[in-house]
Amino acid sequence: KAGVTQTPRYLIKTRGQQVTLSCSPISGHRSVSWYQQTPGQGLQFLFEYFSETQRNKGNFPGRFSGRQFSNSRSEMNVSTLELGDSALYLCASSLRAGQTDTQYFGPGTRLTVL
């Protein structure tokens, strides 16, 4: 069974641009979460989608948005990029985010903002 895949793996953008990252969850998983990982702030929860609906959102500005498609694939978008958005963006999926579920992480997309 294929794991969580994220594309692209590496990305370089300049300030002010916008970027879209993609995540394909494990087959059959309906919950997808996104996390931002930086050396200073560590791992921070961005948002969670379940059955195409945003179920939870972390404390990030509105420049960060996401969506989930009917096949559970998810995208996140960051508009008007800032230097501080440079980070590893991790996607994770689980069956239903239920109590006994396990959340599996992808390898991440490394975003560098110049």
Add this chain to the structure above:
Amino acid sequence: AQSVTQPDIHITVSEGASLELRCNYSYGATPYLFWYVQSPGQGLQLLLKYFSGDTLVQGIKGFEAEFKRSQSSFNLRKPSVHWSDAAEYFCAVGARVSTLTFGKGTMLLVSP
């Protein structure tokens, strides 16, 4: 608000020695607790999790963790460390598996 503290940024352990990584949490209700490991350039891998029941939890790769409600702690242990255990370890807490609050991580270095 929930939070996780991992007091040790770096820990160096000799190969074959025992290991304990500390984790303290702040959470309003009964917490769901997790330990993840991240190797360089990799995503996170779940080592073990605690939801309820037996406070000593067994995980993969020979790791275990003990939940102590009175101390708000969930420390990770391994009796004998292998060089391949060198990685960064994260403790996390959440109301559900999909919305976790992570600690800042502890980098484990294994010396020969």
